Amino acid sequence: MSALKPKHQRLILVVLALVALIGAGLLAAYALRNQANYFYLPEQMQADPPAVGQAVRLGGMVEQGSLTTDNDGVTLRFAVTGNDGSRIPVRFSGIAPDLFVEGSGVVAEGRLAPDGTFVADNLLAKHDENYVPKELEGMSQMQAAKMAEETTVGIE
Numbered sequence: 001m002s003a004l005k006p007k008h009q010r011l012i013l014v015v016l017a018l019v020a021l022i023g024a025g026l027l028a029a030y031a032l033r034n035q036a037n038y039f040y041l042p043e044q045m046q047a048d049p050p051a052v053g054q055a056v057r058l059g060g061m062v063e064q065g066s067l068t069t070d071n072d073g074v075t076l077r078f079a080v081t082g083n084d085g086s087r088i089p090v091r092f093s094g095i096a097p098d099l100f101v102e103g104s105g106v107v108a109e110g111r112l113a114p115d116g117t118f119v120a121d122n123l124l125a126k127h128d129e130n131y132v133p134k135e136l137e138g139m140s141q142m143q144a145a146k147m148a149e150e151t152t153v154g155i156e
Helices: 006-032 042-047 141-153
Strands: 038-040 056-062 075-081 087-093 105-112 118-126
Touching: 038 042, 042 056, 042 087, 056 087, 087 105
Parallel strands: 038 056, 087 118
Antiparallel strands: 056 075, 056 105, 075 087, 105 118
């Protein structure tokens, strides 16, 4: 390498660095190809379902009257509906978020089972823009502002 001019040495180092970066990027993309969570709406999942066992997210509304709890006390069964009335049955074992109720929005992370049921590993409950914490329910805006002011006085 000492026989090369410094200009050519720098050029070779830059080319080697670029090849290493491109190689690392391709290797990372290959390793993560199955880890990407794709988002489906119920109508999309019915029209073009993902492969069985592929990690995806299902988003929609929890159908009214569909929420049941199995005898084990931790397995929830419900249906996620789309805008066009499409319906995907979901099974989730675990502790549901506090905001998870019928008629609310939900994003379920999991996999489609061979029987067409979506088996969720995680639930993310969504609330509307009118969300009010339980502590402030039933209070007027003035009462809530006074309570917020009282709680911040000790912080300063």
